[in-house]
Amino acid sequence: MATDSVKLLIVRASPYAMRAILEAKGLKYELIEENLSAKSQLLLESNPVYKKIPVLLHGGKAIPESLFIVLYVDEAWPERAAFFPKDPYARAMTHFWGDFIDKKIFQLAVSTMKTKKGDPKKEAGVSELYENFLTLESGFTQLDAKPFFNGAGIGYADICLAPLAAWLRVFVELAGIRVPTAEEAPKLHKFLSAIREHPGSKVAFPDPDELLSYVILHLKKTMAA
Template sequence: MAAEDVKLLSFWASPFAMRAILALEAKGVKYELIEETLNPKSQLLLESNPVYKKIPVLLHNGKAIPESLVIVLYVDEAWPERAGFFPKDPYARAMIHFWSDFIDKKIFEVTFRAAKAKGEEKEAALKELYDNFLTLESGFIKFDAKPFFNGSSIGYADICLAPFVAWLPVFVDLAGIRLPTAEEAPHLHKFIGAIREHPAAKVAFPDEEKLAAFGRILQQRWAAST
C-alpha cells in the first residue's frame, strides 16, 4: 500500500481540533500536525476551508475535510479496518448521533454562553448547563457506558465530548461551571476520569496551566466585547 499523506491544520487550544486529533490517535493514523496562528490565517487554511476559514481541517492525500465532527466521521470511514467509532445496530448508531448533537448544542454551546454572559443571564445559563449534565447522565445510562458510550473504547460521541474534559478546569475556574456530584452523575464522572487517562487524550489534550492562561486571555476578550 502506498504511503498516505495525512495532515491536520490545527490550533493547540481548540476543543474542535482536539476532536480531530483524538480520532486520528484512536485509529492509530500517522499524520503531520500543522499548527495555525489564526491571526493571520495561513494561505493553506484559507484555500483548504474557503467556506468557514477555520480549523480544524484534515488533508488526506490532497483532499481537504473541514469541521471537527465531519473529520471524525471521515476518519472512521477512511480507515475501516481499525476499531470503529459506532455500534453496528442502526438504532444505536442513530442514538449516538442524537447524543453527539446534544453534546454539541447543550453542553458546548451553553458552556460558552455561560462563560461569556454576566449577571442573571449567566446564572440562567449555568443552571441550564447543570440540568443538561444530568440529562447527559441519562444518555450514559441508556448506553450502559463502560465507561464510554462506545464501551471500553472511545467512539464518536466520546470524541465529541472529550475536549470538554480538557477545558473543564478552565470552565470551572473562570466561568463558575458546576458539575453534578459523583453521586448524582456517576457515569459522567467515570467518563471524565477514563478519558483523561486515554492514550489518545494524552496526545490531544494540552498542558492544563497553558490552557488556563489562554482561558484568561479569552475571558478578557469576552469581557471587553460586552
C-alpha cells in the same frame, strides 16, 4: 487512499481540535498549528466557508468541522476500530448524543463563558448546563457505557465529549459552571477519569495551566475587540 499523508490544522487549546487529534484510530499525522489572529492561506483555502480550525487534509482533500472530521476518519479507515456500533438504532442514538454534547454542552458552555458577568443569560446558561450534565447520564445509560459510549473503546460520542476532560477546569473557573457531583452524575465522572487515562488524551490535551492562561488571554483579546 488511506495511506495518503494526513495533516491537521489546529490550535492546541481548541476543544474542537482536541476531538480531531484524539488518536482513537492510531493514525500517523502531522499537526500544523494555526495563528487565528493571522490565518494562513492554507486555512483560508481549505475552509473557505467558516475559516475555522480544525481542518483535516488528506490526499488533496480538506475536511472542515470537528464532527465531520471524526465521521470521515471512521469511514476512511474502516479496517481500524469502528467509532459506531453496528445496530442501526444504537448508531442513530450515538449521533443523537453526539449532537446533544456538541450543542447542549460545548456550544452552551462556550457562549456562557463569553457572556459578561451580571448578564442574566450567564446564570441561565450555568443552570441549563447543570441540567444538561444530569440529562447526559441517561445517554450513558441508554448506550450502555462501559465507561465509554462505544463500550470499552473510544467511539464517536466519546470523541465529541472527550475535550471536556481538559476544558472542565476552564469552564468552572472562567464561566462559573456548576458540575454535578460524582453521586449525582457517576457515569459522567467515570467517563472523565477514563478519558484522562486514555493514551490519546496525553497527546491531545495541553498542559492544564497553559490551557487556562491561553483562554484567559484569548478572552481578553476577543472581548475587548
